[in-house]
Structures are given as C-alpha cells and as structure tokens.
Amino acid sequence: MADIRKRIGKNGTTYQVRYPCPSAKSGYAFKTFRTMKEARAFRENAHAWKESRPVYGAIKTVQDGLQKWLDICEKEGRGGRDPVTHYTLKGYRYRAEIIASYDWPDFLPNLRAPDVVEFRSWLLRNYSRDQARKVLSYFHSMVIEMVNRGVLDHNIASGVRVATTSRYDKPIRIPTVEEVRALLSAADRLANSKNAQIARSWARYRPMLYLAADSGMRPQEYVVLPRFNLSDRGVMVDRALDAGGAKISVTKTPAGRRFIDLSPETLDMVRHYGEKIAWPNDHDLVFPTSTGKWQSTKNWRRRGFQVACLEAGLIDSDADASDGSEDRPKFKPYDLRHFYASMLIDRKVNLKRIQKLMGHADIQTTLNVYGHIIDKDEDIDNNIGIISILHEN
Template identity: 25%
Template sequence: MRGHIAKKGNKYYIVIDLDRDEVTGKRKQKWLSGYDRKRDAEKALPNVLSDFMKGTFVEPSKKTFGEIMKSWLEDKKTSVKHGTWKSYEWLVNSHIIPNLGNVQVTKLKPQHLHDLYHKTLIDKLSVGSIKKAHVLILDALNRAVIWGMISQNVAQYVDLPQGKKKKFEVWNEDQLRVFLDAASKDQYYMAFELAASTGMRQSEILALRRVDVDLQTKTASVRQAYTLAEVGHDFDDTKNDSSVRSIALFVDTVKLLESHFRHQDRERETNPLYNDSGLVIQTSVGTPLGPRNLMRHFYRIMEAIVKDDSDFPKIRFHDLRHTHATLLLKAGIHPKIVQERLGHSSINVTLDTYSHVLPNLQESVLKNIGDSITGTRIPTPKTTLID
C-alpha cells in the first residue's frame, strides 16, 4: 500500500492507493482531509499508512464536539430517568457546548478539556458537578470511538480538579425539636416528621403509600420514588436496589401517622373534590404533592423561626436526612443500622458521609468498655481528710 500528497485548491491531501476494483479493474484511491500545510500532510502520512495496513484506520469525522454531545444527549433521553436527563441537559447545553461545542471532534485535545475543567468551570460549578460533566464527556466520546468517528477518547487522559467535600449542616436535638414544634400546625407536618425520624429521601416520602405503612409492626416500606416526568410527575423505582427497604418507626411517629390517617379519612368522606391517590403525603384534595410545594412550606417555617432567633441555623430539606443519621450515630447506634435505615448501597458510603461524627463517638465507647482493652477498671484512689 502506498500513498502520496496531492494539492487541490489551497489544501493538501493524503491520497492512499488502494487495491484495484475486482469488477472494473480500476485503481481505487482514498483522499483524506485537507491540510493547510504540505509538511503537516507529509508528517501524518506514515501514521495513516500504518493504520490502513493494520486495519485500525478511522476516517476523521467532520462533526463538531457540540454535535457529538447533542446526539449523545438525545439518545440518553430514552435510557435514563427524566430528572436525571434534565441534569445532563443542563450540563451539556449550559456548560459543555457553549465552551467547546465549535471544536471539530477530531481536533479535540486533552488540553481543551483540562482548561474547561480547571479554568472555565472551576469558578462556576462545584467540583462534583465538574466530575459529572467529565463522566458525560467520557461516555459520549467512548461512543464516538465505537461508532468509528474518532480513533481515541482524549478525555481519559485528563486529570480532574480536586476540592473539599461539600459539608452539610445538621440540627441538634433541641434545634430539631424547635423546628418540629413550629411545623406541627402545618399541612405537611407529617412529611417533616418522616424526614427527621426515618431519614427517608424527599422523593421516597412523596411516593410513600399508605399500604406500605404497617402501624401494627411499626414499619414503613420504601418501594418507589417520586420523579419528574416530561409532563407532570411519575412514580419510579428507588435510587438503587438497597433503597428498597423497611424502616422501623418510632412510637411517636406511629401515633402521628394514626392521627394523620384519620384526618385523611375524614377529608375523603366529607370533601366531594377529594381524589385520594393513596399516598401518605398528598394535597388537600388528595393528589400527589410536588417537591416545590413542599419546599415552600419547609422554608416558610424555617424563616419564621430565624426571624425570632437569628442564630438558628438554616439547612436544606435533605439535611433532615443527615440530621437523622447524625443523631442516631451520636446516640451510639451502630453504623450498619444507620446504613440500612438510609438505604445506602454499602456501609462504606455511610462511614464516608458521616466520618466527621464517628471520631466523637470513640470516647464514649471506650468508657463503656472500661479503663483498659481487657475491660478492667482502675480503682479510684480514696481521699483522706486531715483535720
């Protein structure tokens, strides 16, 4: 197999002489990409010939990186949940394409992505979001390799920025009590109680059905999650297999649920507009409650508390889940039990998330063992009174 450089117009081309056509006997040629300079074409020729002979040659794609990402994003629409896809769409259309969309995909270099992560996005996004953007780019370019658009995935050579793990704020027992007291008259108090006493995710609370709550055994079974759909909402599978779980309920929570269910029964019987959806948490007319509506109530209650006490810490609704776990660990509950209640995929996730809490537990644990590893205790010296 031979090749040479040919000029056409203002461009230089690599021309590969292929085998003659078996039918016509005519010589076949492959003209590849126009180069601006003859020396660039001459430099590339040996590698192109080598790839042709090995059968690994990939014809350069004329698509831009932006076109690759748009095509990948559109195909992802049918393979992930809508809420997940919306987060992908935001990263791709708001941060990836505006910065690198016009670069021809065959000319995309590791430095392009390095500068995107370390210079452009570092002041706009969290390190976690940058890492997520990188995962999307990796997947899109991997597909481009498989489909023969590019010969290699340059994203695999890029180092990601490092940052401190985002800290979350939690309430102590007194602060949680203040919030729950203030929320006790709210229409959606039961949602706040479940978040604080079970550690369930917001999506799990909004999808919890009455049939999944057993007041006799004092358990709530998490079976589904509230998710956004293209139009309205949907009830889908939980985050992962370990998220499907049964959670033991506190006695007080059971009593509150009994009262809550009686109130729902009265509403169903007396309100002709009531359309019961069978959920534990639902609107005044029985329909599923959306997360935005719940958030409005949550922040309104918290702002009222802060108005009277400026030192009261502001937290997110999701931090009620962290508060639940932290209070259990502080009370000496084994991390394995906390993992099961939260539905973490492994105990390592629990230990990593709440590692800042665990060292504080060591002192109390050692006190329970004794004054030495064998469990013995050092006698306290008697004091002698001298007149």
C-alpha cells in the same frame, strides 16, 4: 492514495494523513499524528489505513457523539443503568449544548488530550468554575461511552479535570436532640391549636415532621409517600418527586429504594392520617393536598417546617437585615435527614447499614457527609426508631 498534510494550529504542529475510506461521506478519512515519522509509517502501512475504522456508523463530530450519548441516556441507560428521567435529561441537553458550541479543531476520533485541555481552558474563561467542572464531567461521560462503542481507541479526556472541593466540605448543620424535641413539641402544640385552620393544617404537617425526623427520608420522598408503602414495621421508599416537582418518579438512584424501620408512635400517627383524614386522591398519597395532588416541597418548607421552627424558637437573628433585624428559621427540612444520620452514628450503626438507610448510591458520599462524626464501632440494635429514643428518659 493516502497523503500527508502539515497542520499548524494553537496546539502546535501536527501531521494529518488523508486516506481512502469508502464508508466516509467524502470518500476519505483522516488521522492526525504528532510527528512526521508516525504519519509516514501509517501512510506506508496500507493494511493499517485500509482496516482503520475512524468512526462508528455516522459518528464523526463531537456533536454526533453528544447526540448518540443523549439518545443512550434517554432510551436505554448508560452502562446498563435505567434511562434518566425527563428532568435529568434536560440538564444533560443543556450542558451538551455548551460542549457543542465550542470550536472543536477536528473530528472526534482525531482529537487528542491537548485538545481537551484547550476545551477546559475555554470553559474556565467563559463559565463559572462549578459550571466548567460539571460540563467537563459530562464530556468525560460521552467520551467513555464512545470508547465503549468503538468510536475512540482510548479516553482522550483522561486526567483532564477541573479540581474542586466537595460540596460536603462545608460543615453541615445538624439539629441537636434537644432542638428536635423542641420542634416536635411545637408541632404537637400547633396540631392542638384552638384556631381551627391552624389545627387542620397541622393535622397533616405534624405526622410529616415526625416522619422526617424518624426516617431520614428526603422531602421529595415523603411528600409523595403512598399508603401501600406503610407496613407494620416501617416504610418502604421507592418513589420521589422528579427534580422539577412536576411528576412522581422513581427514587433518584436505585440505591434510594430502601426499607426504614419507624417508631411505633410515628407509624401510628402517619397511618392514622393517611387512612382516616387524608383527602381522597388517585395516587394513594398519605399527605395529599385538598385537590388530591401532592404537596410541593416549597410549600411544605414555608407553611409547615418554618412555622414549626419559629414556634419552637429555633431562629437565627440577622442584625444586618435591611429593616434592622430579622428572624430566620435556624434549620431546613433537609437538616432532619442529617439529624437522623447523626443518631444512627451515635448508636454506632455499621457504616454500610447507614449508607443503605440514607439511600446513598456510593459509600463515599456517606463518608464525605458524615465521616467526621462516624465511630467505627458497630451497633447492637438497629431497629429502635429515632423518635422512641427521643422519648427515653
């Protein structure tokens, strides 16, 4: 027989109906209401509670829901998407542990929006604002999955968020045409150095630098570029280093898979290195190390890109450094990606085309990053490589 229990907690007074449920482990299921009137109406409607299905299979607690969500992410992919990578899954599990560590007041199907608001308050008191925002976002994903699977009747987390400004609100630093010309000239000089060791290193770093400026590829994409992805017109991007740098994987999102036209000069330089100079390797890499493995993005940044910045005089002086003065590279490898996008915008390339070439899954990302410099006029010719433009006039 069903009965009603009055509950007084941090969320105020609620009324919990306990009713027989053969599928539940204890033989009973529970449903919580804000008023006694609602609880009585449910208790007296025998058909309602006999047909009520409080949980899906074995999913009763928030921890159960999290485990189901993680299994879906790992084995089948959410919403028909591909399963996440091993490194991404590690991040999911870390934040799932934070969610599970909270003292949830009831079973997952019985939770209401005020319970999620209290969870948000707990996050903000115990974690950084950025971490709280990310954890709550993962909780949202789990809840939506549970709604789709019939565990929850509605999205109990709807509207409960941690407000934040976009990471793209901070102005990005875009090298000018003159600065990129200086960077490429520095690479040319280093590749022709009288020092054999420097020349040998820059035989590889020079085409990498040209490729980065000419394609807008992410560093984790071009360090594992295979020779078979080069064609007579440009480069196909379909793989990248996993975020941990431990293995070659697919691009971050399906949108990252794209074809990019290259300037003839860049294409010849990259193909020549990959076919005539590169060390033999099992991954068909264009830019392998002497051991046949891929380069780490950290080594490329420190031993290649930063050296070119210093050679080109692209430095920032830090007068507040502990030793009185310190020169630092003005740019990072990723800034060449911003340069590439700015050149597309300068040429008035269609916004949707820019999104595709940059490999952005959402056009909103393109707008967030580059909206302040986008001209809505469309382009006439989208197939001239960036490096060719640098060499005009």
